[in-house]
Amino acid sequence: MSTDAPTAPRPGTAPARRRHSPLGDRLTPRRASPMIPAAVLLVGFMLGPILYSVYLAFTDRAIRGEGASDTSFVGFDNFLDAFTDGDFWNSVLLTLIFTIVSAVIGQNVMGMLLALLMERAHRVISFTVTSIVIAAWILPEVVAGYLLYTFFADEGSLNTILTSIGLPAQDMLFSAPILAVSFANIWRGTAFSMLVYSAALSSVPGDVYESAALDGAGPVRRFVSVTLPLMRPAIATNLMLTTLQTLSVFGLIFIMTGGGPARQSQTLPLYMYEQAFSYGQLGYGTAVALLLLLIGAAASLVYLRLLPEEEKR
């Protein structure tokens, strides 16, 4: 990483030099031309579909039946249908539970805990455990889904362990599937928070702790009054990233429970998929997708407010 020269002056810090540059420093259309491929891709495959989804959400486009042969404009009907559909609200509630339990609380607290433990625990142990956590994270989503399915299944590892130490067996995939998939998402996603927090912790200067300790602050006090404030940008960013990632989790739940039983783990992405493809209602599914996008955008705005001013550059 030496080539990245962290100590080298950044372009913005050497305005005096920049004046001598034969190409100048202002963007001209010619200089902007390398940006064209990215612009074409982003407009064609990201912005395009988003704009198209705004149109589609107001139509009755369907795979089969009436809306398939002759698509017509239906105004806000799709949204009204969603708001009056109990299954939709069920999915919204489950999405909130899933996101709060697994991302906001689970991955963040677990990630922070592991990052803090990493600094104190025995070196070899901390090395091994973080490797295991990272391994859980780099496995492909579908593999993780199957692994956690076998873990929580009736004859799975969890029950083998529970019954062997004399505890009652659980049937979480049936009684509380949303918790099972939330725990699965914690298992899978904690490494991300752990790495972000450990990178942030390593940039907290050690002498700050020293002087806090000299002032008689205990470990808890030091964490609350020194570490947490210093890590605020990292926490805000990480909360946001994990929240958005979790909002769009599909494969993990699809593999583990398929949204069932009886829609008890059907978060918004799975509800959307069911409406669009099992029932063929593309227009309605898109309206739900748009609502999901809005939830993501709202979360992003909260995140931007949490960031300190200088981080917004």
Add this chain to the structure above:
Amino acid sequence: MSATTETSPQGAANPAAHRTAPAPVGSRSGGRERSSRIASTVVMLVIGLAFLVPLLWVVLASFDTQASLSVAWPDTWSLGNFSAIWNAETTFRPLANSLILCGGATVVTMVAAVLCAYPMSRYRFRAKRPLLLTIIFSTGLPITAIMIPVYSLFVQVNLVDSMFGAILFLGASALPYAIFLTKGFMDGVPLEIEESAWTEGAGVFRALWSVVIPLMRSGLAVATIFTFVNMWGNFFVPFMLLLSPENLPAAVTLYTFSSQYGQVAYGQLAAFSIFYSLPVVALYLFLGRSLGQGFAAAGGVKG
């Protein structure tokens, strides 16, 4: 997975620095220091064991032809599961498809990202801040939410089940994050070095290709591997956009694994999972120490 130890540079480098910090407080706290170390280690061990069990299952089950859902030591170790799936249809074609899909999309993403990041890193313009904010925003865009319009659009322009279409979409979806990372690494390359190239008459592309890119090689490797690994694990995009069995990547064939065999052969499923996971594990080992740096950027905490 023991080799993944390489990928936690923070764990290796930083504890020492922090552990020495409280020392000057005095020997009185020495005992407390030690017991806090022991307590931390015990808590860490417990968490580690909880994370380990599912991983242990996949390894043990893959060598056990009698594998069940529960983690168990195989009665007889056997390579039977691996040889059972050692054929083109089950294993090699899906993996080759994954390679074409993710490799192609990674090339598309990285070429577009480097070209786009260069003007953003080198020149001043009024729309820079809004543009960067938009890119950061779209980094978090839930791709899941746009899959239905994308599918509908692809049906209209006849791109469904086309590997080319899937590559372009996958490439575009990874682009915002790749631009964000690439620009960060590019900002670290001092402008002065390019100036000599400019005075010798090199154009923008020449300066980018022969001066900037060689200097940010390791950063580019990080961004490229990140991009590839994320795509390799992606299930929903190929699941929606690719239909014919001969096009399906490993992520989707793993899902269809159970139906293919009538009843789920858990040992074979575990063996296939290992085949499918190995490339990304290998790439992460290759990333090694750079991982922490990528994460400093991801966390928005980079200087």
